[in-house]
Amino acid sequence: MARTVAPSSTTGTDSPPAEDRRLEVIYSSVVLLIVAFAFWTFPVIRVVINPLKLFVIGWHEFCHIAAAILTGGTILSISIDPNLGGACEMEGGVASIILSAGYLGSLGLGGALMLGGWSILVAKILSFVIAFGLLMPLSLVRDKM
Numbered sequence: 001m002a003r004t005v006a007p008s009s010t011t012g013t014d015s016p017p018a019e020d021r022r023l024e025v026i027y028s029s030v031v032l033l034i035v036a037f038a039f040w041t042f043p044v045i046r047v048v049i050n051p052l053k054l055f056v057i058g059w060h061e062f063c064h065i066a067a068a069i070l071t072g073g074t075i076l077s078i079s080i081d082p083n084l085g086g087a088c089e090m091e092g093g094v095a096s097i098i099l100s101a102g103y104l105g106s107l108g109l110g111g112a113l114m115l116g117g118w119s120i121l122v123a124k125i126l127s128f129v130i131a132f133g134l135l136m137p138l139s140l141v142r143d144k145m
Contacts, residue, residue: 063105068093
């Protein structure tokens, strides 16, 4: 006589199908994009994220600096404007690599932050990177406050 055995669950709970999980990630990403846009553009709210904006600008300029040094260039000056702009003056190095490094580095940081949403280890590492990036500029401007 044939016997039917139900498959056992190793976790004790049923997990949602992969399709449901993908839709959840897409919907969450769209909501976060809308919230980020609101925080980035509306006058009263955008003041709240100015430290994060300055961190992103600092990271962007850091990537230009790293690319310049790695390709044999020298850094003449760096400035990050409180009105949310930055400039890095350098000479030498490979211009095409240096110019694209800021955007590619920002893209890499954004990808790492998204990966941090799925990996606890990556999230812990990135929390230290972000804390350092947010606190370091304060030490540089402490006498100007």
